[in-house]
Amino acid sequence: MTASADSLQSIFAPRSVAIIGASRRNGTVGHTLFRNLVAAEFSGVVYPVNPHWTSVGGVRAYPSVSKLPETPDLAVIMVPAVDVPPMLEELGSKGVPSAIVISAGFREIGGEGAVREESLVRTAKKHGIRLIGPNCFGVINTDPEVRLNATFSEMLPPRGNMAFISQSGALGQGILLYARRQGIGFTKFVSVGNRAGVNECDILSDLATDEATRVILLYLESLADGRRFLREVRDVARRKPVIIIKSGRTALGAEASQSHTGGLAHALSDTLYDAVFDEVGVLRADSIADLFRMARAFSSCGVPTGPRLAILTNSGGPGILAADVAVRGGLTLPRLPEEAQAQVLKVASSNSSARNPVDLTADATPEAYRNALRVLNADPEMDSVLVIGTPTGQTTGKEIARTILEERSGSRPLVTCLFGVNDLSEEVALLEKQGVPNFTFPEEGAQALCDLARYSALRSRTTSEPSQITVERSKVAEQLARYKAEGALALPDHQARELLKSYGIAFPKNRFIRDPGSALDAAKEVGYPLVLKVVSPDILHKSEVGGVELHITSDQELLRAIERMRTGVHESAPKARIEGYSIEPLFEGGLEMILGGRQDPDFGPVILFGMGGVYAEAMKDASFRPAPLSVESTERLIESVRTSALLHGYRGQTPRDSAALKDCLHRVSQMMVDHPSIRELDINPLLVLETGKGVVAVDCRIVLG
Numbered sequence: 001m002t003a004s005a006d007s008l009q010s011i012f013a014p015r016s017v018a019i020i021g022a023s024r025r026n027g028t029v030g031h032t033l034f035r036n037l038v039a040a041e042f043s044g045v046v047y048p049v050n051p052h053w054t055s056v057g058g059v060r061a062y063p064s065v066s067k068l069p070e071t072p073d074l075a076v077i078m079v080p081a082v083d084v085p086p087m088l089e090e091l092g093s094k095g096v097p098s099a100i101v102i103s104a105g106f107r108e109i110g111g112e113g114a115v116r117e118e119s120l121v122r123t124a125k126k127h128g129i130r131l132i133g134p135n136c137f138g139v140i141n142t143d144p145e146v147r148l149n150a151t152f153s154e155m156l157p158p159r160g161n162m163a164f165i166s167q168s169g170a171l172g173q174g175i176l177l178y179a180r181r182q183g184i185g186f187t188k189f190v191s192v193g194n195r196a197g198v199n200e201c202d203i204l205s206d207l208a209t210d211e212a213t214r215v216i217l218l219y220l221e222s223l224a225d226g227r228r229f230l231r232e233v234r235d236v237a238r239r240k241p242v243i244i245i246k247s248g249r250t251a252l253g254a255e256a257s258q259s260h261t262g263g264l265a266h267a268l269s270d271t272l273y274d275a276v277f278d279e280v281g282v283l284r285a286d287s288i289a290d291l292f293r294m295a296r297a298f299s300s301c302g303v304p305t306g307p308r309l310a311i312l313t314n315s316g317g318p319g320i321l322a323a324d325v326a327v328r329g330g331l332t333l334p335r336l337p338e339e340a341q342a343q344v345l346k347v348a349s350s351n352s353s354a355r356n357p358v359d360l361t362a363d364a365t366p367e368a369y370r371n372a373l374r375v376l377n378a379d380p381e382m383d384s385v386l387v388i389g390t391p392t393g394q395t396t397g398k399e400i401a402r403t404i405l406e407e408r409s410g411s412r413p414l415v416t417c418l419f420g421v422n423d424l425s426e427e428v429a430l431l432e433k434q435g436v437p438n439f440t441f442p443e444e445g446a447q448a449l450c451d452l453a454r455y456s457a458l459r460s461r462t463t464s465e466p467s468q469i470t471v472e473r474s475k476v477a478e479q480l481a482r483y484k485a486e487g488a489l490a491l492p493d494h495q496a497r498e499l500l501k502s503y504g505i506a507f508p509k510n511r512f513i514r515d516p517g518s519a520l521d522a523a524k525e526v527g528y529p530l531v532l533k534v535v536s537p538d539i540l541h542k543s544e545v546g547g548v549e550l551h552i553t554s555d556q557e558l559l560r561a562i563e564r565m566r567t568g569v570h571e572s573a574p575k576a577r578i579e580g581y582s583i584e585p586l587f588e589g590g591l592e593m594i595l596g597g598r599q600d601p602d603f604g605p606v607i608l609f610g611m612g613g614v615y616a617e618a619m620k621d622a623s624f625r626p627a628p629l630s631v632e633s634t635e636r637l638i639e640s641v642r643t644s645a646l647l648h649g650y651r652g653q654t655p656r657d658s659a660a661l662k663d664c665l666h667r668v669s670q671m672m673v674d675h676p677s678i679r680e681l682d683i684n685p686l687l688v689l690e691t692g693k694g695v696v697a698v699d700c701r702i703v704l705g
Helices: 029-039 081-094 112-127 169-181 200-208 226-239 260-267 269-279 288-300 316-328 338-347 366-378 397-407 425-433 442-460 473-485 493-501 516-526 555-572 613-619 631-639 642-648 658-674
Strands: 016-020 045-049 074-077 098-101 130-132 138-141 148-151 159-166 186-191 215-220 242-246 283-285 309-313 384-389 414-418 511-513 530-535 548-552 580-585 591-600 604-611 622-626 678-688 695-697 700-704
Touching: 016 029, 016 081, 029 045, 029 148, 074 081, 081 098, 081 112, 112 130, 159 169, 159 200, 159 288, 169 186, 169 215, 169 288, 200 215, 200 226, 215 288, 226 242, 226 442, 242 269, 242 288, 269 283, 269 622, 269 631, 283 288, 283 442, 288 442, 309 316, 309 366, 309 442, 316 384, 316 442, 338 366, 366 384, 366 397, 384 397, 384 442, 397 414, 397 425, 414 425, 414 442, 473 493, 473 658, 473 700, 493 530, 493 700, 511 516, 516 555, 516 580, 530 555, 548 555, 555 580, 591 642, 591 658, 604 631, 604 642, 604 658, 622 631, 631 642, 631 658, 642 658, 658 678, 658 695
Parallel strands: 016 045, 016 074, 074 098, 098 130, 159 186, 159 215, 215 242, 242 283, 309 384, 384 414
Antiparallel strands: 138 148, 138 186, 511 580, 530 548, 530 580, 591 604, 591 678, 604 622, 678 695, 678 700
């Protein structure tokens, strides 16, 4: 009986595998993959399928799937792209539950390839086939009860406790080679290719319950389903570390934006990924080297209970470098209590310092190392330990390594850096074989402990369910439907204001006029001094085209300002439609911030917050969070912006109304979730007034999808 199609068991632990396109010709994909599967000593049965051969590698070959003596759990397909769709149909008719399509020539080439891939998807759904690929590198499972190597990688990597998911076959192949040279082992490796069937979310869900997998690594270029990814990875990251390397850090926006929020979202697109990963408890690596530094620490060490680090060294320079990295990474180096310092110095030389870092100097003896490490491990004020050892005349690398292994504590993370000019490979191998990660440079060791502490903090965070605010949802839905029916795209200021007011966003008193004839009546109602703004669906930055005039104090100034604005806007933006003008009171004294929302193609509605006013896009001091916002994610969003320091009364300034700001963020978040037809929304500036006086939205824009 084959594994269920709603499980990945038939992919990762098949009892029988059909190699479609297995070949006797050296150098071909069909030959390499078949040889790799057999060489790995796969625990199941292998059926080569090829009508041109009677046997492959001494194993009887079958001319077609229909001739196989049983229905295999898994088929690995390596035939030309045009032959893959009918082959998948044949497999489905046979009842094969899973397939890996190695063959290329699908969506990645566009045109006919994309059509071909759509056919694969339909066939897989029709027969309930769990499909990996096409255009992928394959799958590995190092479980000694399985030993599956359905890839081009010639050697099965050693058994470890890390799993790797890659969207790039070539990168995956290189990583497997690198990992093997470094002695790094895996539980499973999956190259997902074009993700016509199984994607990273499916595999994450499977790995979450895999007891052998302690750490999950991902290489991402894009997300197949961003919203599902957020749900899945948040749950997985609570159980075990998830470390992602995401390419495309400098990609520019693919489309022109029609709001400040859209412009910032494109300019800060990578910042959005940083914020989203942080929100769901995922660690992000900047490079492959970072990825494996983090992975090695997590695969060997436990999670610290806090950020307090003790550094033990016999060389001042490396200790100081490590301390600098640790502090920049959020760790603290508490000074050892006087009694603990005295215990360290009992055995150390007179030149030693026992504060933290504990520097035993070049005079350190093995006994001094042993005593100091024992003291640090007993100190309840320390959460993790970094031991830096530079072999000297009195203390060899072997003695340092042996001391570390004998004195290490299982209750807190410990990493090492054996640092010297001599070959220390034997000592390093001894440490790492016993589960103590060693790093070449002290900064790497300190950074690894920063990563561990950061994950500990992420995992321990609480996130409440977003609360629902009573708003005029149906009224806004009706208005949006009417605007869309009229063909509206960018709503003018007065229409956008009405929608936002229905969600409880406060605006100053405002009058919209279509011509100068009604300006004086509007001014009388609003009161001087006032502000004049152009209203046009075609103008994003009003100030850049002369569309804003401040400090107007009389009727004569108002009329002259309208004429100047009309002329100036026509000269600066001749194609812009001027629908009228907005007259409102001059509002001064608030802290200018920007608040917005956007329907992101990966993550759905996301909320932006940052420094506002005319410098919003120039300074790019902004951050994002996926909506809906919880109380905790709202606070993290605000605090992630550098300008947020001004909200708390920076250097004697008046504290701002943070409670009203948070309420406003929640209302915009709910609006973006309630109305997916709003593509982009921004309020800029949003004036945050003194504590207790609220917030006021001065200008706004809404773009419909």
